[in-house]
Amino acid sequence: MAVYVYKFGGTSVGSIERIKAVAERVKNARDQGNQMIVVVSAMSGETNRLIALAHDAQSEPDTREMDALISTGEQVTSALLSMALREIGCPACSYTGGQVRILTDSVHTKARIRSIDDKRLRADLESGNVVVVAGFQGIDEHGNITTLGRGGSDTTAVAIAAALKADECCIYTDVDGVYTTDPRIEPKARRLDKITFEEMLEMASLGSKVLQIRSVEFAGKYNVALRVLSSFKEGKGTLITYEESQMESALISGIAFNRDEAKLTITGVPDLPGVASKILGPIAEANIDVDMIIQNIGEDGATNFTFTVHRNDFAKAKALLDTICEKLGAKKVISDDTIVKVSIVGVGMRSHAGIANTMFKTLADEGINIQMIATSEIKISVVVAEKYLELAVRALHAAFELDKEPCES
């Protein structure tokens, strides 16, 4: 008897009709002889409604109270889904995170799961029930309600799958899988049957927001087979596995991009030890996350230093950098918020040389100037002018033949 964890997001349970459709899907899976745990999010719009109420009540809502407030959204969905299951003759029981002892730390609104007591879950599954769990929430050691941060229901699902050693954790969402790139940019984008956890992490952090990153890390750590698939249409979705696929010989799995970054350069910095921390220290203290960092020798032994930040932080970072420039006796600050980052991601590049060169040549052939380059084990990222985004993505998609099914090796 296989054990499955299904997770349904806010749009998938956004109305009673959709909750009933979810109930049908879950019942079918149970009728095939599987033990089923279902994790649900709040009905779409509900969390935002509650957060708005909180901000009306308190200018900066207390985080403990915020958790007590917004955790009700998932509790409502779990009870309604359990009712909808019973309505079609499928025995079911709903639980809050606290009731199934999802124990977390006490960092309200972004708590981390410490442990799950699987006894109640197992007993309920054995008695034939579908177990419906309110996602996104837990309790701390003092019995306070905590939440796991936005998208935390994915993490709940993966954590329960890990605790129960489930056969598969299926994340139902409004997309039908992970694509080689964004189909809105490249219509030839193809759904991947499989992707590795590492690739998924790189894809997600680069802007292909399908799953909450933390849940993917969690799944990788505990070796939970994770599948992303659509609530609204049939299909096998994309399986995210720990094992590197031996079946697919693709060099790269996908092309990710990020339009949310802006670039800052400080030129003519006297090249002394500790310069990097003198520049990035004040930026970090202002709680600004830095993504790519490049340091190059420029003229006269002075250094040019470039980094990217989120566009929301661009103005704040620029103002800070102007002060730093003066303090260090550097030459000037150059800033640009019309850039994008484009990345190719794939575990295949570990064992294949020449992939970086193919990328750079492809972009050069299209007349696209590369402003920054950063590489990791399984990804290469470049910064280019924003206007080239679509051109760059499509050219790379074609160059790496991502529209074609990978051959069997």
Added chain:
Amino acid sequence: MAVYVYKFGGTSVGSIERIKAVAERVKNARDQGNQMIVVVSAMSGETNRLIALAHDAQSEPDTREMDALISTGEQVTSALLSMALREIGCPACSYTGGQVRILTDSVHTKARIRSIDDKRLRADLESGNVVVVAGFQGIDEHGNITTLGRGGSDTTAVAIAAALKADECCIYTDVDGVYTTDPRIEPKARRLDKITFEEMLEMASLGSKVLQIRSVEFAGKYNVALRVLSSFKEGKGTLITYEESQMESALISGIAFNRDEAKLTITGVPDLPGVASKILGPIAEANIDVDMIIQNIGEDGATNFTFTVHRNDFAKAKALLDTICEKLGAKKVISDDTIVKVSIVGVGMRSHAGIANTMFKTLADEGINIQMIATSEIKISVVVAEKYLELAVRALHAAFELDKEPCES
């Protein structure tokens, strides 16, 4: 340092503005050096909204799931009130029923409280917090969420007041106290400063719906000083006390009435042992509550048997009685759903003779025919034709001088 439990109903917390007004009131009481526990209902309309969702999900919603669903309404209010208190500089902490260990039996949707663990409440009060508790809910011994039935937040407040031996339990509502009768019927109706638990029980069960009966019973049993007062205007409200008031020499405290009853008579019943149970047995089996019962000897040694039921059950009861009439060989069934019950209530009648006579004479003087009479220790009820309701209430209100402040004895 006095300990107060304040309870606010749905209309009192029906919007963020009202929640803020409640916060001000609570803060004022705390600033005067009191330890404050606040019990809240769901925002008005919220419970009905959730119940409607439940009925969309399941034709006959499972009661365990119903409790998990509707208990969220109070949880939302408690978190919002706690935020509103913090916003005005008043430290506060919200709790669900389960978190403060309001342990109940497992009868979902109408559970009864078994015990309250007051440790967490006391510790929080000692640390200076206002403790905000979600009303209407608890958990059973298995950790399932339970609810106490409509109006159960009153019971929560009284139970907490009993557990903490609070100085007073103040029920804030949309009326400013208990009146000698309904002011819509008799504009001269006067707010009572005090009323005994027994009188309150008789008043409430007879249709003056101010407090949930169960909470009054509970308060009486545990000797909790209960006060009913208005959320929206200033005033001392009505204190409901265990001790019979020595200060007020009033013979009766108020006049209650009930328009929801209907009368059924079966005549010419052969007078044999067990006749009452042969008539009322099938009525009880059909889950119809019977209120007043009168059995009289009629002609020829046969018995006439009369009782009242809720008007909602009138048709059902009449159909049953027709069958019973045939089976018993009785004469006929007479039915009337245009009656009302009018009652005078007061602990004073225990020690004063002639009160019943004053009542009957007053009604006779107005030409009102009395159809049934029932008496208890502290109340006398009569059934009269519906058209006489207002006349009867006003005449009795005047006869017992309820519009006048009672003299000091």
